Amino acid sequence: MRVARVRSRAVLVALAVTLGAAAAGAQTPRDPVRDEAVYARVIETVADSAIHRLDFFPARSQTRVQLLFLSANDSIAVLFADLGRRSLGAAVAVDEMIGRFATTGVPDDLHGLHAELISALGAARSALDRLAAASAGCQMAVSSMQRCQSPFTSASTALTTAYKRYLDARVKIREQIRDTQTDLPEFRRPG
Numbered sequence: 001m002r003v004a005r006v007r008s009r010a011v012l013v014a015l016a017v018t019l020g021a022a023a024a025g026a027q028t029p030r031d032p033v034r035d036e037a038v039y040a041r042v043i044e045t046v047a048d049s050a051i052h053r054l055d056f057f058p059a060r061s062q063t064r065v066q067l068l069f070l071s072a073n074d075s076i077a078v079l080f081a082d083l084g085r086r087s088l089g090a091a092v093a094v095d096e097m098i099g100r101f102a103t104t105g106v107p108d109d110l111h112g113l114h115a116e117l118i119s120a121l122g123a124a125r126s127a128l129d130r131l132a133a134a135s136a137g138c139q140m141a142v143s144s145m146q147r148c149q150s151p152f153t154s155a156s157t158a159l160t161t162a163y164k165r166y167l168d169a170r171v172k173i174r175e176q177i178r179d180t181q182t183d184l185p186e187f188r189r190p191g
Helices: 002-026 032-056 059-071 074-102 108-140 145-180
Strands: none
Touching (some): 032 145
């Protein structure tokens, strides 16, 4: 009986030590420098990759495409078909990246700005859907104000706005994490 009590006591002591170690591990303070460095790297690799999916249709091209409304011909339908295909492909990629980025560990002081980035990426995803739909309408009737020109202009503007919102939130994050000497490299646009 004495052996059983000693064993029980040993088990209880071992359990208490294990629980104490687990509790101490749970209370270990997070390292804000490391957390922000990891978060900056995820922005650079995942979120930036998502927003770069919009680069197939830069703002300067949007104006050129809108000029095609004035010279409607059969070859323009092919251009809009390609634009619609690219928009749908980019939307799928952005959607995947949003899923990856949304599950990222976010430093405590960056939750609001993280939500701004997610919102901007969501707006980009929505704008890509609108651009694909507008491109399909333009394939049918490029001269139609209702089916092509207005939706296309609106989708183009939404795309540009989402890109700008993303860059604005990214700059705010870049400035905020400097307090821990964490560097988020400047955003690079292609070309």
